[in-house]
Amino acid sequence: KNQVEQSPQSLIILEGKNCTLQCNYTVSPFSNLRWYKQDTGRGPVSLTIMTFSENTKSNGRYTATLDADTKQSSLHITASQLSDSASYICVVRSGNTPLVFGKGTRLSVIA
């Protein structure tokens, strides 16, 4: 069964610190992996997409990595800001089947 597992479930960090969120997937065949940010009470917004051939991609303070061999991805947030407080959702696409969503990691950045 296609699954996406994210860890940790929740995380609290101090403003200015770095953090890394993890995503493991069993989806096959693999097409791409996206990280979405979902602010409280809003819809998810795409941060970055990783295709099979990509190992690392950055979007400002967000850096995503992909290891297609171990089926793992990470999202690294540098110099966190209060506005980074949100849920971060890992989503994997497999061909034309419905997207497989992880349950998300709830990040709280505190002053």
Next chain:
Amino acid sequence: NAGVTQTPKFQVLKTGQSMTLQCAQDMNHNSMYWYRQDPGMGLRLIYYSASEGTTDKGEVPNGYNVSRLNKREFSLRLESAAPSQTSVYFCASGEGYDPHPTLFFGPGTRLTVL
């Protein structure tokens, strides 16, 4: 550019009542989707429309119907609401012909069924 808009934002229904959730997008996307998000679960696809005039079931279609009114609008109908349909509903759109389409989500409708 409003992106994806949804109405209403909040709704409370009694068991057995019906209602229609409205969704519209102004990005000229071919594909539109309805998802539900429940606590402790990932988003799950209810129905989708790959292009105007077509609709298909997703993972959890039971108890729902959809209408792709035109390229812009995609509505979700609950004919006889049940407490199990209490959820947050998100509409999304994307360019289906893109091999790696980005989904653009609306702000969501928070539905409670008593």
